[in-house]
Amino acid sequence: MTSVGTAKAGTFSEGAARVVAASLIAELQGGEQPPAYAGAGTCYIEFGGDRVGRVDVDFLSGPSPTGSFTEPSVALAGDKQHFGSSRRARCSDFNGYRRTTRRLVAGGMVEKGRTRRRS
Numbered sequence: 001m002t003s004v005g006t007a008k009a010g011t012f013s014e015g016a017a018r019v020v021a022a023s024l025i026a027e028l029q030g031g032e033q034p035p036a037y038a039g040a041g042t043c044y045i046e047f048g049g050d051r052v053g054r055v056d057v058d059f060l061s062g063p064s065p066t067g068s069f070t071e072p073s074v075a076l077a078g079d080k081q082h083f084g085s086s087r088r089a090r091c092s093d094f095n096g097y098r099r100t101t102r103r104l105v106a107g108g109m110v111e112k113g114r115t116r117r118r119s
Contacts, residue, residue: 011041012059044080047072052080 015037022034039060045053051072059065
């Protein structure tokens with residue numbers, strides 16, 4: 001983190017990307033827009049000795065960023081490992097993306113790399 005108060009960890013980008021994707025899908029399908037990005041996320045910090053701490057940060061819901069720190073423990077090392085492996089699995093699984101793309105193409109909303117708005 002820097003003194004500017006902006007998030008640098010991938011977990012924040014992931015949260016923002018979910019909102020962008022949901023917004024694009026809502027736009028293409030004529031649906032309701034999702035809530036704005038909340039600006040909250042978790043960062044894990046390794047301390048050695050198989051101990052990991054956690055910082056939960058909220059950048060946008062209040063007048064200034066807030067955060068809480070969870071003391072390092074071996075149990076949090078397992079949480080961190082699950083956190084990372086679940087993201088790697090999701091990123092390497094493009095089946096959901098392919099299904100969504102096929103649905104959009106079948107519905108006539110995507111054609112040769114371009115999107116069409118519903119009338």
